[in-house]
Amino acid sequence: MSAPWDSATHPPELTPGPGGWLRAIARGLPLAVLVFGCLLILLLVRLIERPFFGQRRPVTPYITQFVCRSAFALMGITYRTEGAVMDGPGAVVANHSSWLDIFALNARKRIYFVSKAEVAKWPGIGWLARATGTVFIQRDRREAAAQVAIFQDRLALGHKLLFFPEGTSTDGQRVLAFKPTLFAAFFAAGLRETLMIQPVSVVYHAPDGCDARFYGWWGDMDFGPHLLATLAARRQGSVTVIYHAPVQVADFADRKALARALETSVRDGVVRSLHP
Template sequence: MPTLRATFRLLALALLLVALAPLDTLWRLARRPSPWPQRFLRAAARLLGARLRIIGTPRRHDVVILANHLSWLDILLLGGACGASFVSREDIGRTPLVGWMARRNHTIFIARGDRMGVEAQIAAIRAALGPHPVAIFPEGTTGSGDPLLPFKPALLAALDPPPPGLVVQAVRIDYGDATRELAWVDAEPGLSHARRVLGRRGSFTATLEFDAPFAPAGGRKAIAAEARRRIEAMAQPPKV
């Protein structure tokens, strides 16, 4: 059954892409901002069983989103919720179809480990800021979320100094009781994780909690520390 369920979902995703790609192309030919990548991501998340719950108010422009990272599902959920583009590994851009879809969503590709190219990467991120949210997963990899992994602040140099009017919004991603099944941890091969998520039975609640935006100040390390503090605080049970 998991294999059959995964096959059905892949076919449904393919049909969704075939239906929306021409509409996206028409919007771009008309030189209009295309809503279709966001709509595709939102519909794809639902096809995979996610029932989105949003807490707080997502900022729609002039914002860098810093979020914890549980799974590749995070991209579908965040992109579908607020139209965010993402900072991703360079090899993703070379992956057939996935790379094409990522470019349609204004993904910024960086080469991990390329210390000589850091300045160019920072410039690319800085150039993308403004029209739509830019999301960064500062943990640099996926995990269970408990505890948060250390935040890597290197890419946040794009906010030092911050462009005028730009803010940072910390976001906590939570899959509730389904986290253990959906989180990508322990160096699990990507194909194995994808099969497991695609073949999972039933739906789950995916919560995106958007904290109040804050002005980036004090340099990249201070920005990373403040975002991490806010995400940790959102994970705490409310005080009675």
């Protein structure tokens, strides 16, 4: 497992005043009702959906998508997208800056995250991940054949699988090198010939007057204080999700060349959006 990215300094922790607490409550309570209320509905629908459709999930992904779009509206964060979403099954790779990425990437198009197996055991988060169809994999070269089989099965169902090739989250102001080991499975027979991958840039713009890294969540930052600061903000910023042109794995000589090309597309999108 990769060590978390860190930097010498973090944005100062902000202690909300009375107004901040009121804003946090006014935003947080409806957000909690939305997330956990819809999770209950999703689980009930899955009781019917699973026996008839298995992993195909013709209904529940729309619940997840509705929650993610609505979450930004409740938090007051402006949500924008650019570019065309890839048609059909395939893989999606994006930079990773915040827990908000889950909402941002699910809001426009139905996707399924690929995560390390340990996440399935995390309290709360693991339950949510399993309920929404996350694909859990062992980050072990000895499991490579099993990973390919899992990817093939999910792609055959028409799923789009989302990967974070940086291996960790950052402050949102940079894109780390993509780890080429992730792409080795894509070159297996049966995937390389047909698999399309779409690079996506997720860019956060902080509220006016706030640290540019306001929405970034990385290193040893705690989730609770970061969530509170986000909900308590007097003004909110925005997030832009940029969809770049998909590429075909077969067009690249090896996993390193593929990783570099995807990394370049994602980084260019972040730089253009942050520094127009």
